[in-house]
Amino acid sequence: MVQSGQVLSLDEVFTQGLRVMEPEIVDVLLPDLKQEVLGIGFVQKQTDAGEKSRFKAVVAVGNNNGYLGVGDGKAKQVRIGIDKATIQAKLKVIPVRRGCGSWECGCGRPHSLPFQVTGKCGSVRVEVIPGPRGLGLVGGEIIKTVLTLAGVRDCWTRTYGSTSTLASTAFAVYDALRNTYSTVTYADWVR
Numbered sequence: 001m002v003q004s005g006q007v008l009s010l011d012e013v014f015t016q017g018l019r020v021m022e023p024e025i026v027d028v029l030l031p032d033l034k035q036e037v038l039g040i041g042f043v044q045k046q047t048d049a050g051e052k053s054r055f056k057a058v059v060a061v062g063n064n065n066g067y068l069g070v071g072d073g074k075a076k077q078v079r080i081g082i083d084k085a086t087i088q089a090k091l092k093v094i095p096v097r098r099g100c101g102s103w104e105c106g107c108g109r110p111h112s113l114p115f116q117v118t119g120k121c122g123s124v125r126v127e128v129i130p131g132p133r134g135l136g137l138v139g140g141e142i143i144k145t146v147l148t149l150a151g152v153r154d155c156w157t158r159t160y161g162s163t164s165t166l167a168s169t170a171f172a173v174y175d176a177l178r179n180t181y182s183t184v185t186y187a188d189w190v191r
């Protein structure tokens, strides 16, 4: 559908309830997508054949303007782990709804989130709270990187659980931002 010109933007993909099945689709529709390797870990597993060790990479992609994906991938080589994680992140690209949900600000511009959202992954819970323009991002490095890729500029964040787990933290922020669209507001009803 992308090749034949039936779908011209990722907005159309999501408003029509379609899903991204190939990472190349994201490359075509979001050419300005940026990629950040959030971290690389080492995973060891005991198997019948002995010890098996692999690298685990966590990658976030985003266009700094309302689209975000986070993925992970395991492989014997770091490079391949990163590639796998990048493909996963592209397949999981979602739209992020932005707004000015800060009562102190009220500028109406999409520099923050429209309301507070919470996301979870494993034992980690992350709250993202709208802040006034010029505040910047208040939180850990992983959280700041993910929010920046999504195009969110001014927010406070609060984290609970074992936030040293890099992957869980990144996926919890992703989950929180996904909730910017799954939450129906009063304004959506009256529209």
Ligand SMILES: [Zn+2]
Pocket (backbone or CB within 6 Å): 100, 101, 102, 105, 106, 107, 108, 109, 111, 132, 133
């Ligand atoms: Zn504002």
